[in-house]
Amino acid sequence: MSVGFPELPSLDLAGDPKGCCARLYESEAARWLLDGELHPGGERLTLRLAELAGLAPGQQVVDIACGSGATALLLARELGAQAVGVDLGAGAIERAQREAVAAGLADRVRIVHGDAEALPLADATFDIALSECSLCTFPDKQRAVAEMARVLRPGGTIAIADVVAEHDALPAALRTAAARIACVADARSEDDYTALLRGAGCETIAVERRDAELLAMIDRVEARLRVARMLAPPGEQRDRVREAVALARIARDEVARGTLGYLLLVARRVA
Amino acid sequence: MATGGALPAATRSICPHCRAVLDAELHERDGRVFLRRECPEHGAVEALAYGDAERWRAVQRFDKPGASPLLRQTAAELGCPSDCGICPEHAQHTCLGIIEVNTACNLDCPVCFAESGTGHQADGYSLSLEQVEAMLDAFVAAEGRPEAVQLSGGEPSIHPRILDMLGAAKARGIALVMLNTNGIRLARDPRFAPALAGLGVHVYLQFDGFDDATHLAIRGRRLQEIKRAALDRCAAAGVGVSLAAAVERGVNEHELGAIVRFGVEHPAVNGVFFQPVTHTGRHPAFDPLDRLTNVEVIRGVCEQLPEWFCEDDFVAVPCCSPTCRSATYALYDGEDLVPLPRLVDVDRYLGFVTNRAVPDLEVAAALHGLFSASAAGGTEPTADRLECVACGVGLPAELQAIAARGFMVVTQDFQDAWTLDVGKLRKCCVAEIVPDGRLIPFCAYNSVGYREQVRGALA
Numbered sequence: 003m004s005v006g007f008p009e010l011p012s013l014d015l016a017g018d019p020k021g022c023c024a025r026l027y028e029s030e031a032a033r034w035l036l037d038g039e040l041h042p043g044g045e046r047l048t049l050r051l052a053e054l055a056g057l058a059p060g061q062q063v064v065d066i067a068c069g070s071g072a073t074a075l076l077l078a079r080e081l082g083a084q085a086v087g088v089d090l091g092a093g094a095i096e097r098a099q100r101e102a103v104a105a106g107l108a109d110r111v112r113i114v115h116g117d118a119e120a121l122p123l124a125d126a127t128f129d130i131a132l133s134e135c136s137l138c139t140f141p142d143k144q145r146a147v148a149e150m151a152r153v154l155r156p157g158g159t160i161a162i163a164d165v166v167a168e169h170d171a172l173p174a175a176l177r178t179a180a181a182r183i184a185c186v187a188d189a190r191s192e193d194d195y196t197a198l199l200r201g202a203g204c205e206t207i208a209v210e211r212r213d214a215e216l217l218a219m220i221d222r223v224e225a226r227l228r229v230a231r232m233l234a235p236p237g238e239q240r241d242r243v244r245e246a247v248a249l250a251r252i253a254r255d256e257v258a259r260g261t262l263g264y265l266l267l268v269a270r271r272v273a
Numbered sequence: 274m275a276t277g278g279a280l281p282a283a284t285r286s287i288c289p290h291c292r293a294v295l296d297a298e299l300h301e302r303d304g305r306v307f308l309r310r311e312c313p314e315h316g317a318v319e320a321l322a323y324g325d326a327e328r329w330r331a332v333q334r335f336d337k338p339g340a341s342p343l344l345r346q347t348a349a350e351l352g353c354p355s356d357c358g359i360c361p362e363h364a365q366h367t368c369l370g371i372i373e374v375n376t377a378c379n380l381d382c383p384v385c386f387a388e389s390g391t392g393h394q395a396d397g398y399s400l401s402l403e404q405v406e407a408m409l410d411a412f413v414a415a416e417g418r419p420e421a422v423q424l425s426g427g428e429p430s431i432h433p434r435i436l437d438m439l440g441a442a443k444a445r446g447i448a449l450v451m452l453n454t455n456g457i458r459l460a461r462d463p464r465f466a467p468a469l470a471g472l473g474v475h476v477y478l479q480f481d482g483f484d485d486a487t488h489l490a491i492r493g494r495r496l497q498e499i500k501r502a503a504l505d506r507c508a509a510a511g512v513g514v515s516l517a518a519a520v521e522r523g524v525n526e527h528e529l530g531a532i533v534r535f536g537v538e539h540p541a542v543n544g545v546f547f548q549p550v551t552h553t554g555r556h557p558a559f560d561p562l563d564r565l566t567n568v569e570v571i572r573g574v575c576e577q578l579p580e581w582f583c584e585d586d587f588v589a590v591p592c593c594s595p596t597c598r599s600a601t602y603a604l605y606d607g608e609d610l611v612p613l614p615r616l617v618d619v620d621r622y623l624g625f626v627t628n629r630a631v632p633d634l635e636v637a638a639a640l641h642g643l644f645s646a647s648a649a650g651g652t653e654p655t656a657d658r659l660e661c662v663a664c665g666v667g668l669p670a671e672l673q674a675i676a677a678r679g680f681m682v683v684t685q686d687f688q689d690a691w692t693l694d695v696g697k698l699r700k701c702c703v704a705e706i707v708p709d710g711r712l713i714p715f716c717a718y719n720s721v722g723y724r725e726q727v728r729g730a731l732a
Contacts, residue, residue: 221615222615222616222617225611225612225615225616226616228609228611229604229611229613229616231608231609232604232606232608232609232611
């Protein structure tokens with residue numbers, strides 16, 4: 003059996019930031035690094051977020067930047083939701099659709115291609131709009147939040163799980179292009195997120211800090227990167243992985259310092 | 274034992290003085306777990322069972338149903354542990370069979386659960402090749418395709434037919450054939466390591482540390498140069514070696530990290546097995562309430578090698594009882610060492626597999642998945658093999674194929690008459706194969722009286 007670390011896709015962050023993230027997260031390399039768990043806390047934290055948002059069976063949920071649809075499938079399977087997943091990555095969408103069929107959930111899970119800043123969905127159709135570890139990667143966050151609010155019924159909730167950062171306190175290494183894809187460089191503080199939601203006519207009703215889950219994920223990714231360094235061909239590729247290991251260690255120190263963390267946040271559309 | 278993770282828990286044990294079988298209880302005191310029973314003749318007896326009650330509760334989730342052997346050799350008449358073995362009450366098949374080919378040795382170690390030695394032993398024995406072949410056949414009959422066998426003693430390397438015996442094990446298709454040795458013959462006889470290499474035999478080398486005091490306390494002689502020479506001969510001949518360290522409170526606890534580091538850096542060595550001293554046969558005075566368990570060994574390794582290991586890197590092996598054996602697998606490439614359990618959320622795999630038929634395979638499968646996820650083609654190892662990988666039998670072939678070396682650190686707390694807990698014993702997957710064809714769980718063999726029985730019959 004041949005064993006090797008899959009090569010990362012070429013990334014054009016400056017020219018196409020959203021597409022770049024979508025392509026990265028649907029790559030073999032990223033799936034391996036993240037062990038199929040694309041956000042801290044995995045399914046357990048997704049279910050906790052749904053609980054905070056008050057998800058009831060039969061409700062309509064949209065998952066923004068759904069990737070290969072794991073959360074949409076989970077909410078349909080475990081909580082009886084009617085779920086729509088939206089993503090920019092063509093490969094992820096295809097995979098998500100296949101998995102919905104394979105899980106026998108095609109009648110309850112629909113996956114559509116679309117941009118978080120211009121959702122291809124009608125106004126006031128959902129009970130819950132969910133965004134896990136994706137808001138931090140969107141260039142125009144106010145617009146993305148406004149889009150989530152637009153597709154909600156009045157009284158519906160926005161449920162966000164995301165990286166939080168005291169931006170000015172972060173070291174320079176965590177404000178680079180690579181750190182942006184890793185959900186760190188453009189993460190906001192709790193106050194910033196609350197203000198964004200208020201700007202979209204939503205009032206924050208629940209906040210839960212989950213730094214331990216972020217730490218566990220960083221530890222796991224760091225360990226996988228260290229193995230990737232062993233498996234990567236010597237030279238440029240191996241050096242890049244080595245840099246990523248260093249970045250993971252810096253991020254871990256920042257979580258310990260409290261300048262970086264993970265947050266569950268639920269807001270109700272009031273307007 | 275399915276205690277549901279609650280303490281106190283009822284079990285059975287024996288009196289270490291008269292070996293009467295007694296009701297017993299596992300209970301928590303000062304954050305540790307003790308095994309307590311009351312002998313009508315010798316009074317209350319207590320021994321440390323596990324060094325951390327919280328970890329004891331945490332590892333109970335690794336207690337998964339066992340697999341059945343093809344054949345059981347005895348009937349259940351008197352009840353555990355008096356019907357070995359293997360009797361119908363036993364809840365696991367045998368991953369590793371041990372054959373003690375002799376009682377003679379070229380050392381007289383102060384620590385020897387087998388009570389072997391250099392002098393004439395009135396109750397000593399030396400098995401014939403034919404006897405060993407019959408024992409191997411009994412093992413094959415019980416297991417189909419046995420995963421691993423270890424020839425031990427005494428000192429098996431001084432048995433005149435040892436190479437034939439190892440060859441007989443190989444000829445029966447047993448995947449891993451090991452020689453448990455002190456290394457003296459390996460160091461002195463330049464033809465021995467190449468002969469083992471020719472047979473494809475793996476060496477399980479006693480290796481307790483580096484200090485003179487350690488060697489004198491455990492082996493009665495300074496053997497450092499002999500160990501190095503034996504290892505270098507193995508490296509030159511291409512023989513794989515596991516270092517087996519007997520560890521005792523107050524003797525060599527401080528050398529755990531140095532042993533691992535030495536092993537990681539030596540080209541012949543692919544694993545270290547720590548074994549808290551079994552207080553049976555010859556052993557120094559000890560305090561049963563303050564002996565070493567896997568907890569103290571794991572903590573010692575982590576404290577002495579913080580740059581490589583943390584406690585969570587050690588996973589309770591689900592094959593046997595979860596307090597018996599903990600293991601970690603790491604990759605090492607000269608620059609870095611990464612313990613593999615750190616790459617997965619072990620609980621995620623345990624938590625979602627409770628309704629599967631063979632849940633104890635899932636952790637190994639998850640670890641295997643780390644490598645197959647990015648791999649193309651090739652043969653998948655069977656689930657059976659992966660299970661025995663978790664028992665320290667060997668590393669997946671995939672790991673051997675990459676530039677980084679796979680390395681295993683295992684701690685195995687064998688039971689003696691002080692610590693015997695029949696709940697654990699029922700899931701034991703290491704067995705002594707004896708000449709009459711029985712497979713006697715290792716910890717019962719050393720504590721209940723089977724060793725003396727078998728030796729008496731052979732003398």
